[in-house]
Amino acid sequence: MRIDESRALTIQSPGMLTTVQDAGRFGWMASGFSPSGAMDLAAMRRANLLVGNSMDMAVLEMTMTGVTATFGCDCVIALTGADMAASCYGQLPRYRAVAVRAGDTLICGSAKAGVRSYLAVAGGFALEPAMGSCSTSLKFGLGGYEGRKLRAGDTLPLRCPELPVPRLEERVLPAPLWPGDATQVCLRAVLGPQDAHFTQEGIATFLGGWYTVTPASDRMGIKLEGNRIEAVHGYDIISDGIAPGSVQVPASGQPIVMMADCQTTGGYAKIATVISVDLPLLAQARPGDRVCFAAVTIQAAQKAARAEAAALHRLEKL
Amino acid sequence: MNSYPAFLPAGDSALSVAFGDEINPEINARIRALCDALAAKPIRGVRECVPTFRSLLVLYDPCRLGYDRLVQKLRTRLAALGGAGQGSQRVFVIPVCYGGAFGEDLAFVAAHAGLTKEEVIRRHSAPDYLIYMLGFLPGFAYLGGLEPALHTPRLANPRTGIPAGSVGIGGEQTGIYPLASPGGWQLIGRTPVRPYDSARAEPILYGAGDFIRFAPVTEQEYVQLEQKQAAGGTIWEVRQGCV
Numbered sequence: 001m002r003i004d005e006s007r008a009l010t011i012q013s014p015g016m017l018t019t020v021q022d023a024g025r026f027g028w029m030a031s032g033f034s035p036s037g038a039m040d041l042a043a044m045r046r047a048n049l050l051v052g053n054s055m056d057m058a059v060l061e062m063t064m065t066g067v068t069a070t071f072g073c074d075c076v077i078a079l080t081g082a083d084m085a086a087s088c089y090g091q092l093p094r095y096r097a098v099a100v101r102a103g104d105t106l107i108c109g110s111a112k113a114g115v116r117s118y119l120a121v122a123g124g125f126a127l128e129p130a131m132g133s134c135s136t137s138l139k140f141g142l143g144g145y146e147g148r149k150l151r152a153g154d155t156l157p158l159r160c161p162e163l164p165v166p167r168l169e170e171r172v173l174p175a176p177l178w179p180g181d182a183t184q185v186c187l188r189a190v191l192g193p194q195d196a197h198f199t200q201e202g203i204a205t206f207l208g209g210w211y212t213v214t215p216a217s218d219r220m221g222i223k224l225e226g227n228r229i230e231a232v233h234g235y236d237i238i239s240d241g242i243a244p245g246s247v248q249v250p251a252s253g254q255p256i257v258m259m260a261d262c263q264t265t266g267g268y269a270k271i272a273t274v275i276s277v278d279l280p281l282l283a284q285a286r287p288g289d290r291v292c293f294a295a296v297t298i299q300a301a302q303k304a305a306r307a308e309a310a311a312l313h314r315l316e317k318l
Numbered sequence: 319m320n321s322y323p324a325f326l327p328a329g330d331s332a333l334s335v336a337f338g339d340e341i342n343p344e345i346n347a348r349i350r351a352l353c354d355a356l357a358a359k360p361i362r363g364v365r366e367c368v369p370t371f372r373s374l375l376v377l378y379d380p381c382r383l384g385y386d387r388l389v390q391k392l393r394t395r396l397a398a399l400g401g402a403g404q405g406s407q408r409v410f411v412i413p414v415c416y417g418g419a420f421g422e423d424l425a426f427v428a429a430h431a432g433l434t435k436e437e438v439i440r441r442h443s444a445p446d447y448l449i450y451m452l453g454f455l456p457g458f459a460y461l462g463g464l465e466p467a468l469h470t471p472r473l474a475n476p477r478t479g480i481p482a483g484s485v486g487i488g489g490e491q492t493g494i495y496p497l498a499s500p501g502g503w504q505l506i507g508r509t510p511v512r513p514y515d516s517a518r519a520e521p522i523l524y525g526a527g528d529f530i531r532f533a534p535v536t537e538q539e540y541v542q543l544e545q546k547q548a549a550g551g552t553i554w555e556v557r558q559g560c561v
Contacts, residue, residue, distance in 0.1 A: 026365055026366060027365075027366050028366075028456075028522075029377070030353075030366065030369060030525065030526065031452050031456055031521075031522040032454060032455055032458055032514075032522075131516065140456055189329075190327050190330065191327075192327045192328065193328045193333075238339065238370075238371050238372055239371060239453065240334060240336075240372070240373045240375065241334060241374075241375025241453075243329055243332035243375060243377060245329050246328060263454060264453050265368070265451065270328070273332070274329065276330050276380075298327050298329075298385045301329065301330035301380075302330045302380040305380040309381045
């Protein structure tokens with residue numbers, strides 16, 4: 001497909017792993033498709049709301065290092081998530097809508113803290129959804145931009161809306177404290193579905209200590225290392241469905257938190273499930289960072305989910 | 319000890335309804351019955367369901383539906399279901415070219431079973447295999463009903479690149495690789511049928527509760543079927559009812 005560069009974002013340098021992601025591909029899990037979607041949904045949705053998009057539109061998710069890219073038309077953009085020291089004629093602040101002009105080049109560096117940074121463009125990318133979503137599934141070569149991570153020379157078509165984004169200077173949000181200076185974070189989790197497979201000591205171990213994020217972590221799962229979690233009779237179950245946030249414990253006794261690109265089914269016991277509003281925190285944990293788990297009730301977890309939804313709803317009126 | 323069905327929380331946006339702790343068609347049929355009932359008359363706030371061997375994962379929006387209320391609604395639905403579901407009774411007849419370059423482990427499987435290659439093919443293509451669930455890869459069907467004589471251990475060293483359409487045996491299971499992938503199953507044949515094709519109107523060919531029957535074809539027929547498919551033809555058959 002030939003793309004009009006005057007209505008596109010042209011990638012000069014793609015960064016380590018940059019993909020197009022929206023809120024995820026739903027309705028296909030029963031056929032074996034993971035939902036995919038942004039790892040840090042909280043940051044991704046705020047980027048969209050800052051530029052006046054609906055919150056679940058497709059954005060760029062940049063991992064560890066960001067893009068260098070040139071805008072073919074005047075745009076309003078916002079960067080959220082990890083601080084990649086972005087610049088465009090001077091420093092570009094995060095969590096703020098910024099106007100850029102046709103021909104401007106955005107230069108992102110490496111994440112100073114955190115892992116994933118999000119770039120939203122007002123009007124969004126003019127990409128065809130695949131099976132209902134613009135999220136890239138790297139595993140299946142599906143969705144996003146040609147089903148793959150971005151490369152130098154790619155031109156992402158932009159919608160470039162005619163209408164200006166209103167009250168640009170008021171479109172600012174406080175950047176969250178995480179990711180930031182801290183190197184450890186606590187995650188709330190609901191025990192189950194297979195907490196009964198673990199001993200009392202195993203559950204106390206899981207809730208009682210710090211687990212270090214290993215470099216083997218990716219969009220499928222965050223692999224952790226710490227005290228071994230003890231099971232009653234082995235770690236295998238008859239394969240069942242996996243919800244994002246599930247904490248699988250294989251025979252190593254070391255937990256793996258299943259993330260956006262996780263398999264839909266699996267045969268390891270799941271001791272707990274990280275609550276949906278805390279998954280973005282884990283998405284920003286770097287190898288070497290430490291996490292701990294605090295058990296909460298489903299009711300508390302759902303209250304937190306509703307509070308986040310209400311906060312996002314208020315931001316729609318930015 | 320659990321009593322079934324058991325409602326197991328999977329975080330704030332999902333729960334698992336477990337129907338038992340073993341793999342058998344009756345348990346699986348009850349899961350499908352609930353899944354079908356939820357598809358026919360959705361519960362507001364339920365996003366999607368993932369049927370598996372012995373449980374149904376229900377994903378829902380906690381802003382629209384609280385956990386306790388969902389459990390209550392599911393209990394009502396379950397009570398209304400009564401016995402096991404009917405199942406779809408759709409049988410997908412999938413052409414397979416056994417042995418040769420397409421099934422390099424056929425000789426090993428035959429030797430392991432103490433049967434001739436022809437007998438392995440005859441037995442493997444005889445039953446209608448129940449699709450218990452899809453998972454692992456898009457369109458990967460976990461099939462039940464492989465004859466015990468054909469159970470064969472997985473490879474000690476998994477292959478890195480297995481072509482899409484490969485038909486294999488791994489332990490007590492048999493199935494089709496829907497995508498090129500690494501894998502440790504014994505490869506006995508290949509089908510030109512693509513269980514997953516993102517460009518097709520129905521990207522996934524079949525679902526849990528359907529059946530698969532393998533129909534042996536020659537290498538020449540395989541090539542012809544491949545050409546027919548490339549020209550837009552349908553190369554699988556769907557029959558109602560199973561043997």
